[in-house]
Amino acid sequence: MTERTPLPALGRQLDEITAELVTRQPDKVRAHWSRAFRPPNDVHELAARAYAMYLDDNGFFSLVSPVFGDVENAVLDMATSLFNPTPDSCATSTSGGSESVFAGLHAAREWARVHKPEVTSPKIVVPFSAHPSFTKMSHYLGLRVERTAIDAEFRADVEAMAAAIDEDTICLVGSAPCWWYSRYDPIAAIGELAERHDIWLHVDGCLGGYLSPFAERLGYPIPTWDFRVPGVCSISADLHKYGYCPKPYSTVIWRSRDLLEYHHVHPEAGPAGAYRMMGFNGSRNAGAIFAAWSVMSYLGEEGYLRLARLVFDARQRIMDGVAAINGLEIPWQPELLPLPIGPTDRLDLGRVATGMKELGWWTFGMREPPAIHVPVDAATDDRIVETYLGDLAAVTAQVREGAIQISGDLRYG
Numbered sequence: 001m002t003e004r005t006p007l008p009a010l011g012r013q014l015d016e017i018t019a020e021l022v023t024r025q026p027d028k029v030r031a032h033w034s035r036a037f038r039p040p041n042d043v044h045e046l047a048a049r050a051y052a053m054y055l056d057d058n059g060f061f062s063l064v065s066p067v068f069g070d071v072e073n074a075v076l077d078m079a080t081s082l083f084n085p086t087p088d089s090c091a092t093s094t095s096g097g098s099e100s101v102f103a104g105l106h107a108a109r110e111w112a113r114v115h116k117p118e119v120t121s122p123k124i125v126v127p128f129s130a131h132p133s134f135t136k137m138s139h140y141l142g143l144r145v146e147r148t149a150i151d152a153e154f155r156a157d158v159e160a161m162a163a164a165i166d167e168d169t170i171c172l173v174g175s176a177p178c179w180w181y182s183r184y185d186p187i188a189a190i191g192e193l194a195e196r197h198d199i200w201l202h203v204d205g206c207l208g209g210y211l212s213p214f215a216e217r218l219g220y221p222i223p224t225w226d227f228r229v230p231g232v233c234s235i236s237a238d239l240h241k242y243g244y245c246p247k248p249y250s251t252v253i254w255r256s257r258d259l260l261e262y263h264h265v266h267p268e269a270g271p272a273g274a275y276r277m278m279g280f281n282g283s284r285n286a287g288a289i290f291a292a293w294s295v296m297s298y299l300g301e302e303g304y305l306r307l308a309r310l311v312f313d314a315r316q317r318i319m320d321g322v323a324a325i326n327g328l329e330i331p332w333q334p335e336l337l338p339l340p341i342g343p344t345d346r347l348d349l350g351r352v353a354t355g356m357k358e359l360g361w362w363t364f365g366m367r368e369p370p371a372i373h374v375p376v377d378a379a380t381d382d383r384i385v386e387t388y389l390g391d392l393a394a395v396t397a398q399v400r401e402g403a404i405q406i407s408g409d410l411r412y413g
């Protein structure tokens with residue numbers, strides 16, 4: 001049995017703790033991907049200052065106090081504006097993508113209780129490539145999940161989704177894009193399906209929600225996926241990914257206030273009676289709200305476009321570098337991020353991941369098919385790109401020589 005760390009009887013010295021915090025910090029270069037998603041320094045410093053100023057404040061009060069509510073509403077308005085909203089669209093804050101998925105599915109379930117009262121065992125239909133949180137949250141919500149096939153291009157097979165719809169189906173899901181393959185599901189076609197069957201459609205834009213609009217403006221071929229598709233009811237989008245806001249912060253954007261109503265659970269219970277919160281959480285760190293407001297206000301459209309350019313430039317440099325490494329390739333063109341790296345011939349990519357981990361690169365990966373995911377962000381500077389490519393080339397050569405035998409770090413969580 002390992003020893004439990006005792007609470008020290010006497011507190012330790014401030015400078016001793018500070019020194020330990022510094023030595024425990026992950027390597028700024030080689031641990032970069034495991035600390036994703038990071039903005040350039042000026043944005044980071046502004047966010048840190050804003051967060052620290054409101055560190056001890058509680059976002060709990062955002063629905064009742066204008067001190068918090070005005071700023072949170074500004075964040076949510078700015079967020080909503082990016083998704084081609086209807087005049088009636090609005091947004092909700094959450095603690096992250098997982099909670100945003102929970103919120104979307106919960107609202108879908110509540111909507112179905114009103115509109116499909118005959119359904120007693122509700123089911124959702126999601127592509128194989130949807131994030132695991134859809135299965136996790138369905139567990140909490142008592143929803144059955146049917147995962148349907150994806151096509152050869154790694155996109156949801158809409159016919160397979162159509163075939164899976166039965167009288168218990170209350171909600172469809174599409175990703176824009178999914179993490180694994182960085183592919184946009186055909187949201188327009190899934191939207192038609194949802195409308196035809198009168199069921200909820202949640203689009204998971206957790207990863208790309210705050211990058212897609214700017215990628216589109218930069219001319220990258222981004223399919224139409226947001227509220228321009230009439231069947232889309234709710235969208236999850238993580239500010240703490242390409243919104244460059246400090247964790248924890250994600251958003252759900254609702255097509256209309258009517259749909260938002262299915263999100264709210266405002267009991268009158270206990271000695272105080274009313275209990276009104278933004279969503280699942282009670283106490284929340286107000287620092288995240290003020291930091292998000294600061295970052296979005298500071299960057300504006302121009303800033304997000306500039307950061308998007310940095311991301312796509314770094315992505316291209318890594319793609320070019322990987323193409324020059326014997327044994328590795330870019331297995332498919334990502335429509336956004338993360339950048340996939342795959343093996344050529346029979347190279348065991350798990351061994352590459354093991355070797356990279358030993359050097360301090362904790363990377364994301366998957367097994368179907370084997371790939372390493374590089375979540376390139378706007379703080380990916382030349383030093384990171386060059387060190388990564390150098391280490392990757394060296395480790396891949398070691399794997400080809402048989403110098404690394406342990407395989408198995410192609411994982412996500």
Ligand SMILES: *Cc1c(COP(=O)(O)O)cnc(C)c1O
Nearest residue numbers: 096097098131178179204206207
């Ligand atoms: C990151 C992500 C999530 C979950 O977000 P967390 O913030 O990690 O809870 C859901 N869907 C996609 C596509 C993601 O990339």
